[in-house]
Amino acid sequence: MVILSNFRFSDVSHSVKLPKMKFYKTLIICLLFLSSSLSIYAQKGHDLWLQYAEITGDNLKNTYLDEIQSVTFSSQSETTGKAQEELQIAWRSFFGQELAVNTTLQNKALWLATEKELPKPLQQQLKTDFAHINEEGFLIKKLQFKGKAIMLISAKKEIGLLYGTFRFLKELQLHQPIEKIAITDSPKIQKRVLNHWDNLDRTVERGYAGFSIWDWHLLPELIKPEYIDYARANASVGINGTVLTNVNANSLVLSPQYIEKVQALADVFRPYGIQVYLTARFSSPVETGDLETADPLDPEVRKWWKNKADEIYQSIPDFGGFLVKANSEGQPGPNNYGRTHVDGANMMAEALAPHNGIVMWRAFVYSEDDPEDRAKQAYSEFVPFDGQFAENVLIQVKNGPIDFQPREPFHPIFGAMPDTPLMMEFQITQEYLGFSSHLVYLPKMFQETLETDTYTAGKNSTVAKVIDGSLSHKKLTGMAGVANIGNESNWTGHPFGQANWYGFGRLAWNPYLDSRTIAEDWLKMTFSTDEEFVRTVSDMMLQSRESVVKYMTPLGLHHIMATGHHYGPGPWVSNLSRPEWNPVYYHKADSLGVGFDRTTSGSDALSQYANPIQQEYENPETTPEEFLLWFHHLPWDYQMKNGKTLWFNMSSTYQEGVEEVQKMIQTWQGMKKFVDEQRFQKVSMLLQIQLKEARWWRDACLSYFKQFSKMELPENVPQPEHNLDYYKSLKFPFAPGIRPSWN
Amino acid sequence: MVILSNFRFSDVSHSVKLPKMKFYKTLIICLLFLSSSLSIYAQKGHDLWLQYAEITGDNLKNTYLDEIQSVTFSSQSETTGKAQEELQIAWRSFFGQELAVNTTLQNKALWLATEKELPKPLQQQLKTDFAHINEEGFLIKKLQFKGKAIMLISAKKEIGLLYGTFRFLKELQLHQPIEKIAITDSPKIQKRVLNHWDNLDRTVERGYAGFSIWDWHLLPELIKPEYIDYARANASVGINGTVLTNVNANSLVLSPQYIEKVQALADVFRPYGIQVYLTARFSSPVETGDLETADPLDPEVRKWWKNKADEIYQSIPDFGGFLVKANSEGQPGPNNYGRTHVDGANMMAEALAPHNGIVMWRAFVYSEDDPEDRAKQAYSEFVPFDGQFAENVLIQVKNGPIDFQPREPFHPIFGAMPDTPLMMEFQITQEYLGFSSHLVYLPKMFQETLETDTYTAGKNSTVAKVIDGSLSHKKLTGMAGVANIGNESNWTGHPFGQANWYGFGRLAWNPYLDSRTIAEDWLKMTFSTDEEFVRTVSDMMLQSRESVVKYMTPLGLHHIMATGHHYGPGPWVSNLSRPEWNPVYYHKADSLGVGFDRTTSGSDALSQYANPIQQEYENPETTPEEFLLWFHHLPWDYQMKNGKTLWFNMSSTYQEGVEEVQKMIQTWQGMKKFVDEQRFQKVSMLLQIQLKEARWWRDACLSYFKQFSKMELPENVPQPEHNLDYYKSLKFPFAPGIRPSWN
Structure with missing residues (x-):
C-alpha cells in the first residue's frame, strides 16, 4: 500500500470557482487521511516489494491509464483469478481505481491468454516469441489485433500468465514505458525453492524474524491471510516451491494428522504455482512404530516410503517431494545401515517418481570421526557417486565447502559431478552474517559464487552454468534458499532482509542477473523510485556484504x-x-x-578444485587476498x-x-x-x-x-x-x- | 480506522471546467480508496478497540466538530504529550483532520489541565468533583469559563489527564452526546496489572497467540512500534502495570544485561502510566553464583535482595516490584530453607520498600506430599499468616481454589484474611477454556466471581469488596490478569480474545461493572456501533462462557x-x-x-467457606447445580x-x-x-x-x-x-x- 508523497496542492487550487471551499475541505480531509494512515499501525513492512506506490507523475499516469483501459481474461483458472486479484490490488494502489474487466476484448485492453487460447493467426504471429520461452515463461507484448491496440500477456501455461502479470506490474512500479513493451522471459532454473528450517513447535532453526509463520496447531481450519501474502510475494519473484519444515526433521509431519495440515497450505499455494515439499526424516519408518528398520534396501522399508508417498499424493496431487538431510550432524541416514547416500536417495526417489516428485538430497556431510579437513569431506563422499543417482534426485550443495560463512570459495563439488544434477543451497537467513540486525545485502555474495569459474569443463564453466544445467545438459535443475522469514510483522525483522528474500528469488529465476540491478529494482518497489535514493542506497547495499566480511x-x-x-x-x-x-x-x-593450510603442504583441499585455481591458490602470492587464510x-x-x-x-x-x-x-x-x-x-x-x-x-x-x-x-x-x-x-x-x- | 491511501488529485487540475463532475470523481476515488484499504494488509485486528472508526453521521460529526475546535494543554509532560498524540490519531481517524493546538484557551476548546494548573476560581468551582476522584481519577466537564465554552479534562495528576482523554475518546467512539458531558471517574483498585507468562526465549507459557512480544535479543536498542501500541491499549483501559516475565521465573532477568533491556521497556511505558514489574526467582542469589543460600533469614541474602532492588531502581526509578511464585509446582521458595511464606515475602518487601516497590506473592500452592484435598491447601497454608505480611505485600490469589477452570467457586481465601491485602489473579489466556480458538467471553466469568458473596463479614461481603479493599479497609489493592497477548498480528489470535484483555482492564478499574456493558462498549469500539450488531453479538458473547462450561x-x-x-x-x-x-x-x-465429595463426609473443603454457603452446599439438594459435582x-x-x-x-x-x-x-x-x-x-x-x-x-x-x-x-x-x-x-x-x- 502506498502513501501519497508528492502531492502538489497548487495543481488543484487555482480556478475552481464555486465549489472551491467544499472542494478544499474534501482535499484537506483526504490529505489528512493520508498523513494519518501510518499513525496507528504501519503496514508497509508487511507489503514487501509489492507496495504498488501511487503513480504520481501526470504524464506517466495518464499514459498508463490510456494504454490500459480494461482487462480481458481468456483463461478462467484459479491461477488467472489470482492474476486478476493482483491487478486490482495494484490498480487501486497505483491509480486509485478499479481496472474494468471485460469478457470481450476492447481497444486498449490488457489481455491474458495462454498460447492455445489465442486465435490461430496470433499464435502464428508470435511463434518466435513462444519458441523463446519455456513452460513457465511468458511474453508481454503491445500489438494490434483486429484493429485494436492490445497489451498481451501470454504464456504456455496459466502460471506463466501470473508471472507475466507480476512482471508487467513491476514495469509499472519501475515507471517504465509500456507503449512498445515487448518482453519474453523464462526461468532458467526449474526448482526455485525456499527451505524453511521451521520446527513443528514453531521455533525456527537459525530464524531471526520471530517464529514460524506456519501455525500448525490451527491448521487445517484456520487459513491466515499471511499465507496468501506469502504466496503472492513468492510468486511475484518466481519462487515455485517451499519446503515447510526443518532439515533436522521430525517424522510427525508425515503423519495423517499433519498431512491434512500440509494439504491446507498446498491448497492455498497451488494457484500461485508454488509446490509444497517436506523434509523426510530418514528413520521415519521406525519412529512411527511401523517398522524396526529404515534400511533403504529392505523391501518393507521401500514399501513404507512408497505407501507414504501414495498417501501424501492422494491429498496433495502436486506435492513437490522430499528434502533430506541424512547422516549429517546426527541425523539418521543410510549409513546407519551400512548403505550409501545413493541407496538412500534412490529409495525415496523410487517412491516419488510415479507422482513426478523429486528428492533433494543434501551433500552437507562431515564426520566427527573423519580426521580429514572438513572442507574436503562432502566432495570426497559424493563425487564418487556421480552418475549413480536416480533421475529425480537433485544433490543439494551449499555455496561453499564449510557452512554459509560471510565469504567462502565455491564448493568444489560444483563442476565435479557432471553426471548428477546439482542444486545450489544458499542461506538467506543470516546465521553467520549478523542475524536480522545487520544490514547485509546477500545477492552480492550469491552473485560472487554464481559467476565464479570452476574451470571444470574449461574456461567459463561458471557455477551458474552448473546450476542452470547448461554446462552438462541437465534436465533437472534447482536452487534453494534457506528462508529468513518469520512471523515478524515485516516478515524478515530487518527491513533490508526483505531484499535478500527478493534477490534470492530473482537469482533463482536467472542466475546471471547483476545484484546491482536487483538492488535497484527492490529499492524502487519497496521504498522509492527517487534517483538519488536508489543510487545512494544501492551503493550502500552492494558495499554491505564486504563490510560484514x-x-x-x-x-x-x-x-x-x-x-x-x-x-x-x-x-x-x-x-x-x-x-x-x-x-x-x-x-x-x-x-x-x-x-x-589447504595446499599440498597442508590438507590439500585445494586438490578438489580444477586448474588454474589449484595452481594459483597453491602460492599465497597468487592467491586472491580475500581467500588468503582459507588456504594458507x-x-x-x-x-x-x-x-x-x-x-x-x-x-x-x-x-x-x-x-x-x-x-x-x-x-x-x-x-x-x-x-x-x-x-x-x-x-x-x-x-x-x-x-x-x-x-x-x-x-x-x-x-x-x-x-x-x-x-x-x-x-x-x-x-x-x-x-x-x-x-x-x-x-x-x-x-x-x-x-x-x-x- | 479508515485509511485513505494513495489518493491523488493532480488529474483534477486539468478539468476545472466541470468542477462538479470532478468533485464527484474525487469522492468516488476517495471511496474506492476506502474500500481498497484492506486489500493488501488489514490492520484492523492490530488496532484493537482503538479503531476510532470514521464518524459518518452528519449531525453527530458536525456537533462534535463544533463542540471541539481546538485543544489547549496546561501540562507539558511526557504523559500529556501522549494524550495529545492520541487525540490527533483519533481526530484524523474520526474526522479526517487535525485538531488545532492552541497555547491560549479559545472558545470551544478542549482543555487539559491538572487541578493545580487550573485558575483558583475554577478549582473552587470543581471542588466537589475533585473530592470524588483519587490520584488516578479524572473529570470531564463541559463548562463556561471567562465567557468561553470549554470542554475540560482535569485530574490530580497527569496520568489522570491521559485516562480522561481515553475516556473522552471512548464517548466519541460510542457516539455519545458531549454537549453537557459531566463525568468523574477513578479506579477502584490500585494495581491493575497484566501478568505475562513470557519466557526469555520468547515462548509463552499458556500463550496461544504466537510468541512473546518482548524481543529481548534486540533490546535495548530496538524499540518496536508494537511496544507503543501495547502501552496505548493498556492505558486506554487503565491498566497501570505489567509483569514482563513468567512466574516460573529465570533469574537471568535480574542480571545487568537484562535490567538494561527492562529499562528500555519501562522508558516506553512510563508516559502511559504503566509500571514494569519482574518475576523474582527465589533462588536467584544462588543461581547468579553470588551466594550459597537463598535463606530469607540469612543477612547476606537479605543484603543481596536489597542491593538488587537498589540496582534496579537506579535504572528504573518507578519500577513496580516483584511477582513471586514460591514453593509451588517445583519453584524454589522459603520452605526450602525451613522458612515460611511470610519470611520470604517480607524479605523482598523490605528490599523494595525504600523505593515504594511492592511484592505480589502468589498463594497458588499445593503439595504433592500433602494428602489433603488440593482445593484446601492454599487456604490452609496462608490463612494462618493473616496479618503477618509487610505493608507492601499483596497476596495474589487465583479466582478459584483449583486452577482457572471454566467454572470454579470463589477461592475461600477471599474474605478469610481480613488483615492482609489480597490481589485477584484472573487468567485472561484461555489455558482451560479453548486456547485462542474458542470464542469465550471471560468478563462474564470474572463478574460471577467478583459479585459472589463470601459472607465473611456478614451479608454483602462480595469478592469485589475484598479486592477493592472496602470490606476491611485495605490501602493496597490489586487485580492481576494473566495475559493472552502474543506476537500475532492481532495480539490475541482470536479476534474476540481482545475482548477479554479489554474486559479485564475495565473490571480492574471497576470491579462492579456489568460484563454486558463491557461487551457492548468493546463491540462498538472494535467493530460497529450498529444496534442490531451490538445486541446480537453481545448476547452471543455473554452466552459463550456458559457454553464452554x-x-x-x-x-x-x-x-x-x-x-x-x-x-x-x-x-x-x-x-x-x-x-x-x-x-x-x-x-x-x-x-x-x-x-x-468436599462436604463433611468428604474432604470438608466446604468448611473453608463461611455460612450460609457451608450449610447450603453441604446438601446436594440445596447446592447450586453448577457446583454439584465440585462438592458432591x-x-x-x-x-x-x-x-x-x-x-x-x-x-x-x-x-x-x-x-x-x-x-x-x-x-x-x-x-x-x-x-x-x-x-x-x-x-x-x-x-x-x-x-x-x-x-x-x-x-x-x-x-x-x-x-x-x-x-x-x-x-x-x-x-x-x-x-x-x-x-x-x-x-x-x-x-x-x-x-x-x-x-
Whole structure:
C-alpha cells in the first residue's frame, strides 16, 4: 500500500470557482487521511516489494491509464483469478481505481491468454516469441489485433500468465514505458525453492524474524491471510516451491494428522504455482512404530516410503517431494545401515517418481570421526557417486565447502559431478552474517559464487552454468534458499532482509542477473523510485556484504563465531567435543602465524578444485587476498600486496569494517526524506546494533589474535574497549535461532 | 480506522471546467480508496478497540466538530504529550483532520489541565468533583469559563489527564452526546496489572497467540512500534502495570544485561502510566553464583535482595516490584530453607520498600506430599499468616481454589484474611477454556466471581469488596490478569480474545461493572456501533462462557483436561506422578457415581467457606447445580431438579454446549455485513474449530463416563463418532502454550 508523497496542492487550487471551499475541505480531509494512515499501525513492512506506490507523475499516469483501459481474461483458472486479484490490488494502489474487466476484448485492453487460447493467426504471429520461452515463461507484448491496440500477456501455461502479470506490474512500479513493451522471459532454473528450517513447535532453526509463520496447531481450519501474502510475494519473484519444515526433521509431519495440515497450505499455494515439499526424516519408518528398520534396501522399508508417498499424493496431487538431510550432524541416514547416500536417495526417489516428485538430497556431510579437513569431506563422499543417482534426485550443495560463512570459495563439488544434477543451497537467513540486525545485502555474495569459474569443463564453466544445467545438459535443475522469514510483522525483522528474500528469488529465476540491478529494482518497489535514493542506497547495499566480511572474518578467516547460536565472535573456542566445531580448528592461530593450510603442504583441499585455481591458490602470492587464510597458514609479518604485514592488514580491515558501518549510518540518516517514519527508524535503530556488534567483533578478534601476533595495533585502530577475558565471558543463552531446548 | 491511501488529485487540475463532475470523481476515488484499504494488509485486528472508526453521521460529526475546535494543554509532560498524540490519531481517524493546538484557551476548546494548573476560581468551582476522584481519577466537564465554552479534562495528576482523554475518546467512539458531558471517574483498585507468562526465549507459557512480544535479543536498542501500541491499549483501559516475565521465573532477568533491556521497556511505558514489574526467582542469589543460600533469614541474602532492588531502581526509578511464585509446582521458595511464606515475602518487601516497590506473592500452592484435598491447601497454608505480611505485600490469589477452570467457586481465601491485602489473579489466556480458538467471553466469568458473596463479614461481603479493599479497609489493592497477548498480528489470535484483555482492564478499574456493558462498549469500539450488531453479538458473547462450561465441564466437573498442554479432554488420565495432576483425582467417577465429595463426609473443603454457603452446599439438594459435582459425589441416577437423572443432565448439557456453538456459527454468519472481511472470516474459521472441539469434548467425555454410568445416552445426544480408545489415543505433542523443551 502506498502513501501519497508528492502531492502538489497548487495543481488543484487555482480556478475552481464555486465549489472551491467544499472542494478544499474534501482535499484537506483526504490529505489528512493520508498523513494519518501510518499513525496507528504501519503496514508497509508487511507489503514487501509489492507496495504498488501511487503513480504520481501526470504524464506517466495518464499514459498508463490510456494504454490500459480494461482487462480481458481468456483463461478462467484459479491461477488467472489470482492474476486478476493482483491487478486490482495494484490498480487501486497505483491509480486509485478499479481496472474494468471485460469478457470481450476492447481497444486498449490488457489481455491474458495462454498460447492455445489465442486465435490461430496470433499464435502464428508470435511463434518466435513462444519458441523463446519455456513452460513457465511468458511474453508481454503491445500489438494490434483486429484493429485494436492490445497489451498481451501470454504464456504456455496459466502460471506463466501470473508471472507475466507480476512482471508487467513491476514495469509499472519501475515507471517504465509500456507503449512498445515487448518482453519474453523464462526461468532458467526449474526448482526455485525456499527451505524453511521451521520446527513443528514453531521455533525456527537459525530464524531471526520471530517464529514460524506456519501455525500448525490451527491448521487445517484456520487459513491466515499471511499465507496468501506469502504466496503472492513468492510468486511475484518466481519462487515455485517451499519446503515447510526443518532439515533436522521430525517424522510427525508425515503423519495423517499433519498431512491434512500440509494439504491446507498446498491448497492455498497451488494457484500461485508454488509446490509444497517436506523434509523426510530418514528413520521415519521406525519412529512411527511401523517398522524396526529404515534400511533403504529392505523391501518393507521401500514399501513404507512408497505407501507414504501414495498417501501424501492422494491429498496433495502436486506435492513437490522430499528434502533430506541424512547422516549429517546426527541425523539418521543410510549409513546407519551400512548403505550409501545413493541407496538412500534412490529409495525415496523410487517412491516419488510415479507422482513426478523429486528428492533433494543434501551433500552437507562431515564426520566427527573423519580426521580429514572438513572442507574436503562432502566432495570426497559424493563425487564418487556421480552418475549413480536416480533421475529425480537433485544433490543439494551449499555455496561453499564449510557452512554459509560471510565469504567462502565455491564448493568444489560444483563442476565435479557432471553426471548428477546439482542444486545450489544458499542461506538467506543470516546465521553467520549478523542475524536480522545487520544490514547485509546477500545477492552480492550469491552473485560472487554464481559467476565464479570452476574451470571444470574449461574456461567459463561458471557455477551458474552448473546450476542452470547448461554446462552438462541437465534436465533437472534447482536452487534453494534457506528462508529468513518469520512471523515478524515485516516478515524478515530487518527491513533490508526483505531484499535478500527478493534477490534470492530473482537469482533463482536467472542466475546471471547483476545484484546491482536487483538492488535497484527492490529499492524502487519497496521504498522509492527517487534517483538519488536508489543510487545512494544501492551503493550502500552492494558495499554491505564486504563490510560484514571485514568486521567478522577478513582475509579468508572463517567459522570463528561463538558456539551454538553463532552470535558474536568466539575465535578462542576450543573445548567443543567435535574438533571441527571449534573456531581454533579453522584459524589455527599460533605464534608462527594464522590460517588453514589447504595446499599440498597442508590438507590439500585445494586438490578438489580444477586448474588454474589449484595452481594459483597453491602460492599465497597468487592467491586472491580475500581467500588468503582459507588456504594458507602465514606468519603474522607476512608481507601483503600493499607492502604491509598480515597483522597490519588484518587489523586495518577489521577497522575498515567498523568504519563502513559508521558510514552506512550517515548515509541512512540522509535518506530520511524518502522513507516512512517507521521503517526509517527501525533501520536506524538496527544500524546502531550493527555498529555495536561490528566493534565487538573487531575488539574481541584483535584482542584474541594479538596474543599470538605479539604485534601492536596500527595507529588508526583503537584499543579494544575491554580485555580479552571480558569478551570471553559474554554469554547469550537466549540468542535467537536455536531451539529453546538446546539452551 | 479508515485509511485513505494513495489518493491523488493532480488529474483534477486539468478539468476545472466541470468542477462538479470532478468533485464527484474525487469522492468516488476517495471511496474506492476506502474500500481498497484492506486489500493488501488489514490492520484492523492490530488496532484493537482503538479503531476510532470514521464518524459518518452528519449531525453527530458536525456537533462534535463544533463542540471541539481546538485543544489547549496546561501540562507539558511526557504523559500529556501522549494524550495529545492520541487525540490527533483519533481526530484524523474520526474526522479526517487535525485538531488545532492552541497555547491560549479559545472558545470551544478542549482543555487539559491538572487541578493545580487550573485558575483558583475554577478549582473552587470543581471542588466537589475533585473530592470524588483519587490520584488516578479524572473529570470531564463541559463548562463556561471567562465567557468561553470549554470542554475540560482535569485530574490530580497527569496520568489522570491521559485516562480522561481515553475516556473522552471512548464517548466519541460510542457516539455519545458531549454537549453537557459531566463525568468523574477513578479506579477502584490500585494495581491493575497484566501478568505475562513470557519466557526469555520468547515462548509463552499458556500463550496461544504466537510468541512473546518482548524481543529481548534486540533490546535495548530496538524499540518496536508494537511496544507503543501495547502501552496505548493498556492505558486506554487503565491498566497501570505489567509483569514482563513468567512466574516460573529465570533469574537471568535480574542480571545487568537484562535490567538494561527492562529499562528500555519501562522508558516506553512510563508516559502511559504503566509500571514494569519482574518475576523474582527465589533462588536467584544462588543461581547468579553470588551466594550459597537463598535463606530469607540469612543477612547476606537479605543484603543481596536489597542491593538488587537498589540496582534496579537506579535504572528504573518507578519500577513496580516483584511477582513471586514460591514453593509451588517445583519453584524454589522459603520452605526450602525451613522458612515460611511470610519470611520470604517480607524479605523482598523490605528490599523494595525504600523505593515504594511492592511484592505480589502468589498463594497458588499445593503439595504433592500433602494428602489433603488440593482445593484446601492454599487456604490452609496462608490463612494462618493473616496479618503477618509487610505493608507492601499483596497476596495474589487465583479466582478459584483449583486452577482457572471454566467454572470454579470463589477461592475461600477471599474474605478469610481480613488483615492482609489480597490481589485477584484472573487468567485472561484461555489455558482451560479453548486456547485462542474458542470464542469465550471471560468478563462474564470474572463478574460471577467478583459479585459472589463470601459472607465473611456478614451479608454483602462480595469478592469485589475484598479486592477493592472496602470490606476491611485495605490501602493496597490489586487485580492481576494473566495475559493472552502474543506476537500475532492481532495480539490475541482470536479476534474476540481482545475482548477479554479489554474486559479485564475495565473490571480492574471497576470491579462492579456489568460484563454486558463491557461487551457492548468493546463491540462498538472494535467493530460497529450498529444496534442490531451490538445486541446480537453481545448476547452471543455473554452466552459463550456458559457454553464452554457445558461442553467441557458441566455441573461442577473440573480439571479433566488432557495432560500438560491441557488441550482437549482427558478424563481418563490417571498415570501422572502427582495424584492431584490426574483428572481422575477430580471427578472420581466409579460405578457408584461421580464428583468430589468436599462436604463433611468428604474432604470438608466446604468448611473453608463461611455460612450460609457451608450449610447450603453441604446438601446436594440445596447446592447450586453448577457446583454439584465440585462438592458432591453422587450416583449416576441421582435425581436433579428437573426430575431427570444426573447422567441424563450431564449428557444433555454436553449436547447443549455443542448446539450453542452451532448457534454461534449461525449468529455470526448473519453479522457479515457489519464486519470487515478479514476479521469476519477469521472468526468464522475459528468457530468451526470450536465446534469440532466441542463435539470432541462431548463425545470423549460421555464415552468415558458411560463406562461407569452404564446408562444409555438420551435420545437427543448423538452417539460418539469414535470409540473411547480413539479419543485416548490422540496425541498433540506440539500443542501451543507449553515450552518446547517440555515436549
